[in-house]
Amino acid sequence: MSTKTGPQRYAGSSRANWYQDDQPGDAMEVNxxxxxxxxxxxxxxxxxxxxxxxxxxxxxxxxxxxxxxxxxxxxxxxxxxxxxxxxxxxxxxxxxxxxxxxxxxxxxxxxxxxxxxxxxxxxxxxxxxxxxxxxxxxxxxxxxxxxxxxxxxxxxxxxxxxxxxxxxxxxxxxxxxxxxxxxxxxxxxxxxxxxxxxxxxxxxxxxxxLDLDDDTSAEKPEPPAKPTVPAFPGRKYFRDGASNQHVLQLGKQLVKRGFSDHYKVGPSRTWSEADRLNVRDFQKSRKELRGDADGHPGPLTWRLLFS
The missing domain is CATH 3.40.80.10 (Peptidoglycan recognition protein-like)
Incomplete structure (x- = not known):
């Protein structure tokens, strides 16, 4: 059985006509x-x-x-x-x-x-x-x-x-x-x-x-260099009580971007409610994330925060 690896609900969608409880299906890795x-x-x-x-x-x-x-x-x-x-x-x-x-x-x-x-x-x-x-x-x-x-x-x-x-x-x-x-x-x-x-x-x-280039023609000029965005490490690093360098890295970036109101001292290596609230505030500030501003960083939140 495949493991579900990403958010399972499309932001803003209604579950008024939800069938999965009565018509269960198989877990898949969707591509x-x-x-x-x-x-x-x-x-x-x-x-x-x-x-x-x-x-x-x-x-x-x-x-x-x-x-x-x-x-x-x-x-x-x-x-x-x-x-x-x-x-x-x-x-x-x-x-x-x-x-x-x-x-x-x-x-x-x-x-x-x-x-x-x-x-x-x-x-x-x-x-x-x-x-x-x-x-x-x-x-x-x-x-x-x-x-x-x-x-x-x-x-x-x-x-x-x-x-x-x-x-x-x-x-x-x-x-x-x-x-x-x-x-x-x-x-x-x-x-x-x-x-x-x-x-x-x-x-x-x-x-x-997604700001992706849609021009596949050859011999086009090199685009200006963009800031390097660190790879998203995965959701498992941002669970309650998790302590790791990725939490600290995210916290420092939140401070840098001006989303640190909920820290009493500053960011730490341990994921806390203050981290979640600061991430939520950042998500609410971006139109791409407002429909799913739950304070839990995913790949899109990570990319937008560090870009």
Whole structure:
């Protein structure tokens, strides 16, 4: 059984439709995200969780944002893919699954539009929706190491159905794959979602969230040197009563950055409530961390604190 290594709940997501207690899954070490579209306009019931993904993103068309619902832990297998007995593992291998409420079918889009039924047509999704997906993928990259890469072929629906666009992976390709793909790329499945979603733009936005270079062209000038960020040592060093050099290193950096109000004397080698409160204050100061300001340093908190 795999050990869960990162935060299991996406910051700001709702657990109002939580299924893991009634539909337990397998523990996994996730390095793949699969994107689906629901082909509906509202949050599905998923048969009480029997066909649910890990998360669902529901577009709030008035607020122009995605509202996230989490159904399973990030590193617990969910149930939205066909997983044939004796075949390759799909649901349970290494996959976090995300359903995007809306459609990838141009006929469905035309029908809803003619009926004046508000929705997101994902092949022509607005920037705010694509950026919402990108922020999640950036978080998955930072916290779970999912590569910000994926297949080149994202054919439009219905060509994508049953692999008609030549995009469906073989079992061997799937087993080797790490990154972000669509339901239409997964073997043993015939669905064609999310169709011609603008995957290149999503990756561009995700990399921008993390200040990663999205220009792969050759012969570009060397970027200015950035301050060296020490490698994040791991969460085990920041538990109650833990005493080590990493706690002291973090404390000194908090003092340097002006987040030391809760220290009575100064930072020490032993993790304490004062450390947690100072880390929380720093997290609250950064928009990237406000949704998960619990005072416990993770890789993103560490990188932002030392950069």
């Amino acid at each position: 793949v995200v699969v994107l689906h579209t629901t082909e509906g306009r509202t949050l599905p019931g998923y048969g009480g969780g029997s066909s649910a993904p890990n998360l669902t993103a529901v577009p709030d068309l008035v607020a122009k944002k995605l509202r996230w619902y989490q159904h399973f832990d990030i590193e617990t297998s969910s149930r939205a893919l066909v997983n044939q007995g004796g075949g390759v593992e799909t649901n349970t291998l290494n996959v976090c699954q995300v359903e995007l409420v809306g459609t990838c079918d141009p006929k469905t889009h035309a029908k809803w539009k003619a009926a004046d039924q508000a929705h997101v047509y994902w092949p022509d999704a607005p920037d705010w929706a694509l950026k919402g997906v990108a922020r999640f993928l950036a978080w998955m990259h930072e916290e779970h190491g999912v590569p910000l890469t994926g297949p080149r072929q994202w054919p439009a629906y219905p060509t994508s159905y049953a692999g008609g666009g030549g995009q469906r992976m073989t079992g061997a390709q799937w087993t080797r794959f790490k990154g972000v793909c669509g339901h239409m790329h997964v073997p043993e499945n015939v669905h064609g979602d999310p169709g011609a979603i603008d995957f290149a733009r999503i990756l561009k936005y995700a990399k921008a969230e």
